[in-house]
Amino acid sequence: MDRVMDLDARPHRAFIAIAETGSFSRAAAMLNISQPALSAQLKEFERRLGFRLLDRTSRKVSLTIEGRLFLDRSRRLVRETEWANNAARDIRNNQLRVGTAHYTAEIAERNRIIDDFVAEEPDVPLRVMRRSAEQLRDDLDRGDIDVAITLQLVPPDDAPARADAAPSWVVAERAVTLQLPHDDQLACGADVLPAAALRGRAIAMIDRSHGVAIAESVGKAIIDAGAEARTLPEGDARAVLRQGARLGIAAIDLGWFVPPCASVVRRAVAEWTVRTRLVAMANPGRRRAGTDRFLDRLRRMTPPS
Template sequence: MDLDATPFRYFLTVAEERSFTRAAQLLHVSQPALSAQIREFERRLGFALFQRTSRRVELTAEGRLFLGNARRMVAEASWANQAAREIRDNELRIGAPFYTLHIPERRRMMDTLVSSHADIRLRIFDKTHERHYLDLSRRELDLALLVEPADVTAAADNAVTEADWPGGMERQSLAERRLCLQIPREHPLAQQDTVPAAALDGLRIVLPNRSLGAPLSVAIGRAVREAGALTIRPPEGHPIAVERYGRLSRNIAVSLGWFDIHHDDDGDDVIVRPIDGLDLRTSLTLVRFHGEQRPAAAMVWQSARQLIAGAPAALDFSRRRQRFSQEDA
């Protein structure tokens, strides 16, 4: 099997150069060898691809019609070769948006993979939730580490489009956090251990946008509005920026409780409190598309809880790889 789609590549190069001589130079083959390859390709196809004269080479009508198919074949061969290299090299492709850098569990997972498992070629991608879901479904990602709603049934109901919460995904919740309020220390509510849901009535609260996906944004917005709160839209709507804006503007802000980012100002000027009567939770979730998984992805899926605890000793990749090979035999 020709994984390089050689005849198609030769045909495209001659078609682009309109010259067997120039095409042969670009392909690093002799002109007679290239001409022979094209003649054999035409014989197998059952029609001529080129009209040859002493001065130039032109595509036949059939050749022009075949051009698009040839380009697709070359592209698919390239994708197949890339997939083969990734499987051979035990590559692991994880989607992890930039905000996860400020989540300790995420850092421990990635740091452990990098420092203790050099046999895995790790690649990390920063994209939106919707794009990570799409890449998982296309097998362009193996895993994604995301902050999602803990209630997956409600998340599916809150999705605005299918891209917000597509089917076919498997999820493993690694940790959960309860939705809280970040309150300026001078505010009267900061004196309470919990904030009663009734106290939200008429309260101005800074809310995040859809940067962590529509299902989570819809759930948060609905919960605080049903409690009677008035919403503030900050200049930046990402949850990390929301917390910072709340500190700077001295407004109460929604806090997801995940991020340990350090602020420039005094860390004691705000306090975080749960909302009594509003148990909305988020989950640090490892997501994959259903079906067969590559060895490195399967091993990380099985050992994810040890990894977020920073425990490489719990992972014996060589032994597990041997076991997977035996099971596949």
């Protein structure tokens, strides 16, 4: 077979059409070509492969053993060429690519940014690429995405700025709090709890899916309060809230997600200073054409950080 990639996969499509219809005439009509042209195309394809795909008689067309073995391969190749064509079209259209941490799909502020842009800038082709928190920075540095939207730990006021930091905008900020069952004795008191009230308690803890810095800072706050960090089957913040509510235990609440049910309450902890922010970061290098229009909207919403 030729090594040059066939972005149309015509011989494979022809073979599939004949195999699925069982007829050269019906396949030719489906592909909108003449029957002699289809027969010649299939014959040349078999010559290049080095084996027959079909048995032809005056009354029917059937797959050879080799044809049955090769049919699934042809179907996969056709799907791959369709994906390649879609990718080529995206590149030709200079598509804007926004990478988002996978868990941000349930954050209202993130959705508002993207949905408003789609509605108000319909001429800019936009693709949202979901990634892990760790992948986003690498993709941004390589230029695979133009903008990254993710959660970050709010650094201390005296923390030095990174020399290689990408331009970024803080969309919103939230304090880390505690979700409690509504019948918990701590839920019946003040809106702000002293950390000492958590001593000896089990608190459902998030994992590192939101970033190492966030997880470590939250874990330290739990330990400093004398509480016990409890690991649940799922460790992303939304799942921790859901499973914590189901188990009737306290759970870490990053503040970005809708409560899983009406039978829980949110309480701040006086000594907890951990905060997270929803940040949009831009590739400082070459950008696709639609990126500047996306960033203009971010600039109008919030000043750069």
